[in-house]
Amino acid sequence: xxxxxxxxxxxxxxxxxxxxxxxxxxxxxxxxxxxxxxxxxxxxxxxxxxxxxxxxxxxxxxxxxxxxxxxxxxxxxxxxxxxxxxxxxxxxxxxxxxxxxxxxxxxxxxxxxxxxxxxxxxxxxxxxxxxxxxxxxxxxxxxxxxxxxxxxxxxxxxxxxxxxxxxxxxxxxxxxxxxxxxxxxxxxxxxxxxxxxxxxxxxxxxxxxxxxxxxxxxxxxxxxxxxxxxxxxxxxxxxxxxxxxxxxxxxxxxxxxxxxxxxxxxxxxxxxxxxxxxxxxxxxxxxxxxxxxxxxxxxxxxxxxxxxxxxxxxxxxxxxxxxxxxxxxxxxxxxxxxxxxxxxxxxxxxxxxxxxxxxxxxxxxxxxxxxxxxxxxxxxxxxxxxxxxxxxxxxxxxxxxxxxxx
Amino acid sequence: xxxxxxxxxxxxxxxxxxxxxxxxxxxxxxxxxxxxxxxxxxxxxxxxxxxxxxxxxxxxxxxxxxxxxxxxxxxxxxxxxxxxxxxxxxxxxxxxxxxxxxxxxxxxxxxxxxxxxxxxxxxxxxxxxxxxxxxxxxxxxxxxxxxxxxxxxxxxxxxxxxxxxxxxxxxxxxxxxxxxxxxxxxxxxxxxxxxxxxxxxxxxxxxxxxxxxxxxxxxxx
Numbered sequence: 120x121x122x123x124x125x126x127x128x129x130x131x132x133x134x135x136x137x138x139x140x141x142x143x144x145x146x147x148x149x150x151x152x153x154x155x156x157x158x159x160x161x162x163x164x165x166x167x168x169x170x171x172x173x174x175x176x177x178x179x180x181x182x183x184x185x186x187x188x189x190x191x192x193x194x195x196x197x198x199x200x201x202x203x204x205x206x207x208x209x210x211x212x213x214x215x216x217x218x219x220x221x222x223x224x225x226x227x228x229x230x231x232x233x234x235x236x237x238x239x240x241x242x243x244x245x246x247x248x249x250x251x252x253x254x255x256x257x258x259x260x261x262x263x264x265x266x267x268x269x270x271x272x273x274x275x276x277x278x279x280x281x282x283x284x285x286x287x288x289x290x291x292x293x294x295x296x297x298x299x300x301x302x303x304x305x306x307x308x309x310x311x312x313x314x315x316x317x318x319x320x321x322x323x324x325x326x327x328x329x330x331x332x333x334x335x336x337x338x339x340x341x342x343x344x345x346x347x348x349x350x351x352x353x354x355x356x357x358x359x360x361x362x363x364x365x366x367x368x369x370x371x372x373x374x375x376x377x378x379x380x381x382x383x384x385x386x387x388x389x390x391x392x393x394x395x396x397x398x399x400x401x402x403x404x405x406x407x408x409x410x411x412x413x414x415x416x417x418x419x420x421x422x423x424x425x426x427x428x429x430x431x432x433x434x435x436x437x438x439x440x441x442x443x444x445x446x447x448x449x450x451x452x453x454x455x456x457x458x459x460x461x462x463x464x465x466x467x468x469x470x471x472x473x474x475x476x477x478x479x480x481x482x483x484x485x486x487x488x489x490x491x492x493x494x495x496x497x498x499x500x501x502x503x504x505x506x507x508x509x510x511x512x513x514x515x516x517x518x519x520x521x522x523x524x525x
Numbered sequence: 526x527x528x529x530x531x532x533x534x535x536x537x538x539x540x541x542x543x544x545x546x547x548x549x550x551x552x553x554x555x556x557x558x559x560x561x562x563x564x565x566x567x568x569x570x571x572x573x574x575x576x577x578x579x580x581x582x583x584x585x586x587x588x589x590x591x592x593x594x595x596x597x598x599x600x601x602x603x604x605x606x607x608x609x610x611x612x613x614x615x616x617x618x619x620x621x622x623x624x625x626x627x628x629x630x631x632x633x634x635x636x637x638x639x640x641x642x643x644x645x646x647x648x649x650x651x652x653x654x655x656x657x658x659x660x661x662x663x664x665x666x667x668x669x670x671x672x673x674x675x676x677x678x679x680x681x682x683x684x685x686x687x688x689x690x691x692x693x694x695x696x697x698x699x700x701x702x703x704x705x706x707x708x709x710x711x712x713x714x715x716x717x718x719x720x721x722x723x724x725x726x727x728x729x730x731x732x733x734x735x736x737x738x739x740x741x742x743x744x745x746x
Contacts, residue, residue: 126634130623137622417618420579421632422607422683425599518570518579521618 127427131434138407145396145403146443149501152393153447153493157485158454159385165455165484167378171371178367179314181212181344182243183354186363196336201360205340208356210349213242216337220327222285222301222320226275230267230285232320233339234327243343244316250279251307257325262307266317281305287330301330393496397504400439404432404508415512416520425513432509433502440501444494451493455483528555528590529719530576530687535585537571537742545571546742549585555686556717558710560730563739569723572739573689576721577610578602590686607636611680613690617672619664619679625651626660629678636683650678654708670701677708681718688712690722694729706732 135142174180185205187194197216205214217240220232237253240246246253246262254260263271271277283305286298303322311317328334344353350368357364408415415428423431459481466482535549545568553559561569574580576587581596588594589609595601606612611632619628629647630638638646651660654674664672673693680688690709694702706729713720722733730736738746 120637122639123634123637126640130634133622413618414620417612417614417620418631420577420606420612421679422603422635424603424635427635518574521614521616 124430127430128434128438131431132438134407134411134431135435135438141403141406142439145399145439146446148399149393149396149440149443149497150446150450152389152396152500153444153497154450154454155389155392156386156496157448157451157489157493158458158483159382159389160489161451161455161483161485162458163378163382163385164486164489165458165482167374168484169482170374170378174367174370174374175347177313178370179312180347180350180367180371182314183342183344183350183357183364183366183368185340185342185357186365187338188361188363194338196338197340197362198336201362202337202340204360205342205357208353210345210353212343212345213239214343215239215243215341217339217341218324218327218334218337219339220331222287223298224271224275224277225284225286228271228275230320231318232261232322232327233316234322234324234334235341236324240321240341243341244312247310248307249310251305254306254321254323254326256323258304258323259302259326260304260306260323262309262321263305264309264317264319264321265311267320268308277305279305279308393500396443397500400436400501400504401507403439404436404505405511407435408432408508408512412515412520415515416517419515419517420521428513429509432512433505436501436505436509437498440498441494443501444497447497448490448493451489452485455481455485458483528686529553529557530721531588532576533586533588535572535575535582535587537568537575537580538583544742546575546582549742549744551737551744553719553721555590555719556713558713558720558732558734559722560733560736561721561723561739562725562727562730562736567739568742569739570691571742573691573721573723576687577612577689578605607632608683609685609687611683611685611688613673613676613680613688613693615692615695617664617669617676617696619672619675621664624661624663625656625667625675628664628675629682632679632682646682647678650681651675653712654678668701669697670704673697673701673705674708677705677712681712681716685718687719687721690720692723692725694724694726702726702729 185197187197196218202214202216205211215235217233217235220234222230222232224230237256241253248262249265251262254262271283275283277283281304282302285301285303287301289297289299291297309316309321324334342353342357344350350366354364354366354368415431418431419425419428463482530551530553532549532551535546535551536544537546538544549572561572563569571580575582576589578594578596578601586593589605594605619625620631623631626644626647629650630643633643633646648657648660651657654677656671656674656678659667659671664675667675677688677690677693680690688709693709694705697705709720709722710732712718720733722730724730736746737744
C-alpha cells in the first residue's frame with residue numbers, strides 16, 4: 120500500500136523533472152507567499168516580544184489590583200469569603216484586602232488613603248522604606264508614598280515624624296459638609312515604586328475604620344502572583360469569580376490586541392500573495408493535465424482507477440508544496456535576517472536612540488513553529504490548487520484521450 | 526467452461542444518434558488469434574473499446590472468461606482492464622518519460638505488485654519481445670517497431686488473457702509489421718493469449734485463425 124504510494128510519488132517527481140523551469144517558477148510563486156506570511160508573523164512577533172519584555176522590565180507585572188464589580192450602579196464590596204477564595208486561587212502568593220478613603224490636609228491637599236493590614240500589604244508589595252518604619256496596628260500613624268512625601272514636604276512642610284492634621288469630610292443632618300480634624304503621625308516614607316503607591320497614604324485598617332466609625336467590606340484587594348507567566352491565568356480565574364481586575368498586565372493585553380489587529384491587516388496581503396501562488400499551481404497543473412491528456416487516457420486504459428489519476432496529479436502538487444514550503448521558509452528566514460541587520464538600525468535611526476533599548480535583540484523573531492506552519496500552508500494551498508486539475512483529469516474519456524480527440 | 530469472449534446482441538448508439546454497432550453476437554475462444562477487419566467507421570474500434578471496458582454498449586451483454594461485464598460498475602471495469610485485458614495501440618502510446626522497462630511495469634503499479642517483482646517481470650517480458658538489451662531506453666530513443674514490441678510486452682504485464690490490438694501495425698513498414706505479427710503470434714501460441722487485432726491489411730489478416738468482418742456495425746463474416 121505505502122509502497123504503491125511511494126511509487127506514484129516517484130512517478131510524479133519524474134513528471135516534475137521533465138518541466139523544471141515551469142515547476143521552478145510555480146514553486147517560487149508559492150514560496151514568496153509563504154515567505155511573506157513568515158516575514159510578517161516574525162516581524163509582528165518580534166515587535167510584540169520586545170514591547171512585552173519592555174513592559175515586563177518596567178512594571179510590576181505580578182501585582183494585580185482587584186475591585187468589586189458595579190452592576191446597575193450597585194457595588195457589592197469584597198467580602199471576607201471572597202478574600203478567602205482569592206487566597207486559595209492557584210499561583211496567588213499573597214492577598215491584601217484594602218479599602219480606600221480620602222482625607223485632605225489643612226491646605227486642601229487631597230490625600231488618597233489606602234487602609235490595609237501592615238503584614239499583608241508588605242507580603243504583596245514588599246515595601247521598602249527610605250526612612251522610618253511601618254505603622255503600628257491601631258495607632259494613628261501613616262506611611263507616605265515617595266511622590267506624596269516630596270509634595271507635602273515641599274508644599275506643607277510635613278516631614279518624617281511630624282504630627283499633621285487630616286481633615287475628614289462628613290455630612291451633618293442637613294447634608295452640609297463638616298470637616299472633622301484627626302491628628303496623624305507620619306512614621307514612614309516609601310521608596311520610589313513607579314506605580315500608584317507613590318501617591319498613596321497607607322494607614323492601618325483598624326485605625327481607618329475607627330476614623331470612619333466602622334467599615335462594611337473591602338473595595339480593593341492587592342494580589343501578588345508567583346510567576347509573570349501565570350498572571351493571565353490568575354486574572355481569568357478571578358474574573359470568573361465576578362471581580363474586576365486591573366494591573367500592568369493590561370498593557371500587555373493592549374499590546375497583544377494592537378499587534379493582532381496589525382497582523383490581521385498584513386496577513387490579508389500575505390494571503391493575497393499565497394492565493395496568487397495557488398493560482399499559479401492551478402494553471403501549471405491544468406496545462407500539465409492538458410499536455411498529458413493522451414498519457415492519462417492510456418494510464419486509465421491499462422488499469423489506473425480515478426483515484427490513481429487524482430493521486431498522480433495531486434502528488435505533483437504535494438511535491439510542489441513541499442519544495443515551495445522549504446524555499447518559502449528559507450526566503451522567510453532571509454527576510455528576517457535582512458530586517459534584523461538592515462531594518463533595525465534604520466528604524467532606530469528614524470525613531471531616535473532611546474528606542475535602541477526596545478529593539479535590543481531582534482525586531483523579527485522566527486520560530487520553528489513558524490517554519491512548520493509555513494510548510495503546512497504551502498502544502499495545503501498546493502493541494503487545494505491541484506484539486507480542480509486532478510478531478511478534471513479523471514473526467515477525461517480514455518477513448519477520446521488516447522485518440523487525441525480532446 | 527466459457528473461457529474467452531462472448532457477446533450477445535451487442536448494440537451501440539452514440540449520443541449524436543449514430544449507430545456504431547448493431548446486434549453483434551460473437552463467441553471467441555480462449556487462445557484464438559482473430560483479425561477484425563472492415564472499413565473505417567464500420568465499428569471496429571467501438572467494439573474493441575466495449576470489450577476492453579473503455580466504453581459501454583447501449584444494449585446487449587459481454588462476458589469475459591465466463592463472467593458478465595457490469596458496465597455500470599466502474600470498479601468492475603477498472604478490474605477488467607487491470608487483470609483481464611491488455612491494450613496495444615496504433616500510436617504505441619508509451620509514457621514518454623518512462624524507459625522501456627518502466628513502461629512495461631507501469632500497469633503493475635496500479636495492482637499493488639511489489640517493485641522488485643514488477644521490474645523482474647518487465648525485464649522478462651522485454652527479453653521475450655527481443656528488447657532485453659534496451660530496457661533502459663526511453664521511447665524516443667527507439668524505433669516504431671521497438672516501441673510496439675514494448676507496448677505488446679506492456680499489454681502482457683498483468684498476465685492478461687486477452688490482448689486487444691487496434692491497428693498495431695498501422696504506423697509500421699511492411700517488414701516491421703510482419704515481425705510484430707510474428708511476435709503476437711508467438712505470444713498467442715506460447716501463452717495461449719487471445720488476440721483480437723483490428724487491421725486494414727488483408728494480407729496480415731490472412732495469418733489469423735479467423736477473420737471477423739464488420740460493415741456498418743454488423744458482422745458480415
